[in-house]
Amino acid sequence: MDTGAEARLAADPSRMQALEERLQELEKRLAHVEGQVAEDRVALVVFSGDLDRVLAAFVIATGAAAMGQQVSMFFTFWGLSVLKKDSQLSGKTLFQKMMTLMSPGSSKSLPVSKMNYFGVGAKMLRSMMKEKNVSSLEEMISLARELGVRMIACEMSRDVMGIKESELVAGLECGGVASFLADSLKSRTSLFI
Amino acid sequence: MSQVFDKMLDARGLNCPLPLINARKEISKLEVGQVLKVVASDRGSVADFLGWAKVAKNMELLGQETETTEGANTYVHYVKRTA
Numbered sequence: 001m002d003t004g005a006e007a008r009l010a011a012d013p014s015r016m017q018a019l020e021e022r023l024q025e026l027e028k029r030l031a032h033v034e035g036q037v038a039e040d041r042v043a044l045v046v047f048s049g050d051l052d053r054v055l056a057a058f059v060i061a062t063g064a065a066a067m068g069q070q071v072s073m074f075f076t077f078w079g080l081s082v083l084k085k086d087s088q089l090s091g092k093t094l095f096q097k098m099m100t101l102m103s104p105g106s107s108k109s110l111p112v113s114k115m116n117y118f119g120v121g122a123k124m125l126r127s128m129m130k131e132k133n134v135s136s137l138e139e140m141i142s143l144a145r146e147l148g149v150r151m152i153a154c155e156m157s158r159d160v161m162g163i164k165e166s167e168l169v170a171g172l173e174c175g176g177v178a179s180f181l182a183d184s185l186k187s188r189t190s191l192f193i
Numbered sequence: 194m195s196q197v198f199d200k201m202l203d204a205r206g207l208n209c210p211l212p213l214i215n216a217r218k219e220i221s222k223l224e225v226g227q228v229l230k231v232v233a234s235d236r237g238s239v240a241d242f243l244g245w246a247k248v249a250k251n252m253e254l255l256g257q258e259t260e261t262t263e264g265a266n267t268y269v270h271y272v273k274r275t276a
Binding site: 040059062063065066067068069132133134135143147 | 206207208209210211213214216217241244245248249250251
């Protein structure tokens with residue numbers, strides 16, 4: 001500020017006060033805007049239990065984590081199969097037992113979304129990926145963990161489908177829609193897969 | 194280009210997203226200011242490293258080059274840790 005303007009301000013205290021008020025107002029608005037800016041986060045919903053789709057989810061998740069993003073993956077409905085380590089039948093209702101028997105027991109037995117042919121398609125895709133030196137889904141999952149990707153199992157769909165916590169792998173968080181939204185609202189990218 | 198580097202990562206034969214992930218792991222082992230040379234056979238890595246440099250806050254892409262030996266391309270990336 002040049003000395004002429006400073007002198008004019010000093011001579012007029014009300015102008016000085018108006019300026020200060022404006023500054024305060026601007027600071028308040030800036031704080032509000034800063035609270036709304038997206039963070040370096042990526043939030044993924046993994047709804048599908050298809051090998052090909054889940055692979056895409058993990059490629060994005062591990063890639064984003066490597067690029068310095070904080071990644072959260074929310075597994076719900078068919079996506080919960082990815083996190084299963086085995087199947088149990090005891091203590092389940094008839095429908096839950098049927099669902100358990102008809103669902104994949106772990107990530108290793110996920111079907112593909114097209115041309116599955118009772119699992120032959122999935123086996124073919126896996127061997128084609130191996131041939132091309134692409135990491136397997138299981139390698140991707142452990143890579144994601146190593147890179148600090150958060151994995152959250154949806155409590156509601158787990159409960160509905162009768163999947164017990166003891167059927168899932170260790171090291172998961174559990175949560176509901178709000179825990180996904182809390183993350184996705186602050187994310188630059190949110191995907192439903 | 195004769196770029197000086199401190200460490201080399203051989204990512205040949207690896208596919209997306211492994212060159213990126215391994216580079217990220219290696220660069221976090223370097224000191225700030227040091228340079229990692231990544232050699233990859235994945236053509237997509239050229240765009241991937243450019244994209245990484247666009248969003249990353251702790252690295253800088255110093256340069257990329259393509260080398261052809263016996264008809265096969267390798268893609269070289271020089272990545273500097275900046276924070």
